[in-house]
Amino acid sequence: MDPKQFGRHLWSLRKARNLTQEVLAERSELSSDTIRRLEAGTFSPSLNTLTGVAGGLQLRLSGLAPKIRTPGFMRLDSQLTPRSSSARTRPASSTQWSNAYVGHCRKSRSILQWKSLPRLG
Structure with missing residues (x-):
């Protein structure tokens, strides 16, 4: 999955939970700028960043990946x-x-x- 596709998916997960970028950042223990850049697809996150985002969304790490069959x-x-x-x-x-x-x-x-x-x- 490319960063833009991941960003769109992350945005939809965040919106489905009625969270702002700031609230997700706080829950994830990340900066709001990191959440913004993830959603914009401008960088590839580390495993620690992905783990934080998953925790902030109350998902398992695997829940961040859309159900794509490749x-x-x-x-x-x-x-x-x-x-x-x-x-x-x-x-x-x-x-x-x-x-x-x-x-x-x-x-x-x-x-x-x-x-x-x-x-x-």
Whole structure:
């Protein structure tokens, strides 16, 4: 997702909650200028900034991303094994998933180009 598209999505999330940029900035522990620049799509946020914004909107970090299905995510989905009560198979590990996701972001030049994610296990 490019910064402009993310900015429009962030604006719609903020408006849906009837928040001003100033109130969101305060809740996110960021400056109102940062919120303004995010919504304008003029810079790519760090993971810390995204985490703050998600907290300010009372969302999980994944809630900041609109539901977009890209070929990279479809390939990733096909690698995951669904959990069922009868099968004792284990889905792909969180480390495998995060490595695949980071690789996809780097290839698509997404604004979410994290160099690494913390291990979840």
